[in-house]
Amino acid sequence: MVLTYWIIGITAVVSWYSFDRPEVLGKLLLNPYKVSKNKEYYRLITSGFVHANFSHLLWNMFSFYFFGQVVEYYFNYLFGTAGPILFIVLYVLAIIISDLPSCFNHKDNPKYNSLGASGGVAAIIFASILFQPLQNICLYGILCFPGFIFGIAYIIGSYYYGKRGKDNINHAAHIYGALVGIVFCILLYPRSVILFIDQIKEWRIF
Secondary structure (H helix, E strand, C coil): CHHHHHHHHHHHHHHHHHHCCHHHHHHHCECHHHHHHCCCCCHHHHHHHCCCCHHHHHHHHHHHHHHHHHHHHHHHHHHHHHHHHHHHHHHHHHHHHHHHHHHHHCCCCCCCCEECCHHHHHHHHHHHHHHCCCCEEEECCCEEEEHHHHHHHHHHHHHHHHHHCCCCECCHHHHHHHHHHHHHHHHHCCHHHHHHHHHHHCCCCC
């Protein structure tokens, strides 16, 4: 899954480079005020390639590694040579769209900043869940549960931490990114809804 590895590699290099360089980070993260007043629209994309710290980067890329391979496989299988292009479009589009609410809400606040690949990663996670809702997801190699259960917990957790708002991580982007991932895949492949429902019907707690 070449694109998954490339995106992880680029994100890791850019994030790592910006960790100890505040001037670089300041130019790349999302600042709605500068986007609105200075027309620095590029921040809607570059903010998805920088992270608050190593753990933030590791968590996003760890999630993207597992789910990205699934989505990239399905896109290649369903759409052939267009698959890789659509995969990149989904990821970048989700980063941009998930940042827009923050841009509108904080366009007059020069002190507001956010960063992270949360929107793009969430889109990939939920695209994967749409295709394989019963695929087990294991935390720490011990606690395992179906993908759609993880999706529900993911949304609840994002909403909770978004309300706390004690860091520069755009937790609300998880929710918007998830919606982008689901809608994008349904528009491209409407039958995915039927396949999702059919798989959920087969799920049993025990």
